Amino acid sequence: MYRHSKRRVLERNNIVGDDSTVTPANYPHRLSFYALPPLEEITLDQFELWAIDRLKVLAEVERCIVNNITGQTMESLLKPVLAEHLPLGTHGSAIESERKKDHYSHYILRLAFCRNEDLRAKLVRLETALFKYRFATDDSNDRKSFIQDLNLDWEQVSQQEKDTLAAELAHATVPSPAINETYFKVDFERVCDLVESRRVLVKRGKAYVPNSLQQSLIAAEFSSRLDQALMLTARALPRLEEDQRLVPVLTHLSSGFAWQTYSGPIYSDEGFTADSVAALDRAGHFPLCMHNMQRGLEVNQHLKYEGRKQYGTFLRAIGLSVEESLKFWRMMFKKVTDDKFNKEYAYNIKHSYGLVGSRRAYEPQNCVHIGMSGVGRDEIHGCPYKEFSPDRLASELREMGITDTAELSKIRDLTQKHQYSMACTRVFELTHQGGEPSKETIMAPNTYFSLSYEHAKKTELSQS
Structure with missing residues (x-):
């Protein structure tokens, strides 16, 4: 249907984010918060196929969630699927093209899944799970560089406050932190998973999170930002109705994944x-x-x-x-x-x-x-x-x-x-x-x- 056709599928109209741009050479990290919208031209074939490839990855992520699969078993299942449909290496000549596909496919799914609350919640949940997996398997130096570039507004707990709360921190934090552990203080709503599992101290509305559990902080920030971005995208989505080629593709992407409907042979x-x-x-x-x-x-x-x-x-x-x-x-x-x-x-x-x-x-x-x-x-x-x-x-x-x-x-x-x-x-x-x-x-x-x-x-x- 879209063979050989080309158009600017993510336009400069704030549908997918702010007015900043991402150029093909501007992917410094394997990890991404997808803060800046892509504005390069891609074909409609790429538009649909890249989104489908990402959906296949997210379907495997959902399978792991549904079946309570974690750790090494999850890695063994996700690794080949990612390698086939959404590879994301740390070196080699394909880095730019791989990260571009990852970046664009994420934004395409924002367009497809922003239409209602259920779809938005589903995408946030699965994209956050994928981010957490990538964060856990990323190179430690790259991960550290990525976090530094985020400039997150976490309040570091002073040594004096740590000393005052030493006993409470030791009993409340699971696993027990190292003696010189760095702590960050954030609103407890930002780390609901840690609060629910009773792994951190909560005091006066703040959660005291050790550096060793920073993955939950990062993932919560990723989830929060994506949720807000999807609501902004939903408000701007009517602008796409002018293009009758694009809307059916987006509808198909979201409806076909809503329940992972069977798409095999019918005899x-x-x-x-x-x-x-x-x-x-x-x-x-x-x-x-x-x-x-x-x-x-x-x-x-x-x-x-x-x-x-x-x-x-x-x-x-x-x-x-x-x-x-x-x-x-x-x-x-x-x-x-x-x-x-x-x-x-x-x-x-x-x-x-x-x-x-x-x-x-x-x-x-x-x-x-x-x-x-x-x-x-x-x-x-x-x-x-x-x-x-x-x-x-x-x-x-x-x-x-x-x-x-x-x-x-x-x-x-x-x-x-x-x-x-x-x-x-x-x-x-x-x-x-x-x-x-x-x-x-x-x-x-x-x-x-x-x-x-x-x-x-x-x-x-x-x-x-």
Whole structure:
């Protein structure tokens, strides 16, 4: 759509910041607060592709947050994704181009995510997490130089005040500071994470933060500035409405990432029918959440609304047509009369396919959405790794062929740490790949189906 077209996508109209400019040669540090807006020309292809690359990185950051992944495990997951989509080295001939892409892609996402409070909060949270990761892995000398250039208005605690509060500082600060530790005094709202975890002394509205915990101070400053900048961007955004090429791109970027919607293949050409569903489940192509609902349907001959929505959008996204979907649900709801089915259920099925009502097809739910959904009495939707008891989950996994005690223990540990997607991914690895690590973490039931179905096709092809 934008091939070979070029325009000034970030104009001199204060949409993205103040009136200062950043030139391509003006990236002194690997780390950045993105204080100055970029004003060089880039192509619309670059505009969209750079933003998509950054979204892929932020999606991996969000996966780590959702699954409580930190430390070395987080680094092992983020490092290859950053290297592929958003490299940011400290030396070499590509420094300028890498930092330019990082700078521009950040500002493009400001434009895409400034539209409402939820999107702004999401971007601030993920960009701050990415900044903290980069800060922790940056060269110590570069990091020190970066902090000095920020000229932050932190009040350094005098030696006299430190001596007066020595006992309180020693007991309140975790881990215990060194004897000659430098302390900074800031409003406690600026380091809520440290206050919440009781790692600093709070006195008269001020938090006493040791230099060893400066990452939280820096990250809080980054978060605060980005939040303010996004609100300024939102007020200026209407100026972009004049360009009908740019607005659809921004809308697509923000809406496509709002729930990390499934964007893999939909098998419309496979000719799946109402009768195919049970067979696909028996073949092991359904993740545990969808297998649980299929089994519940077969036993109860009914599924409550949230379950129908979760399962129905999954079936639509694997390629079941609306006609076959109507046949499937009619076939499963054996106790319901034709008249009741047509009045109470058929319309909702057509609505989910975008044929009536708002005429927008429902997106299949991903693991984040499913994990956040409430599961009431007599309901069987939701995430089994979250909702099932340890004993029931172990029993279900044994039925799937996972009998190794050590592996069952690992999966249980993952669920206890709320790393449900990681648990589901491990189940896929054990049932499809002989325990070999998967190249993709399962973040949506349809991803599980796609990986399983493609694996079966490759296996069949290799045996023919």
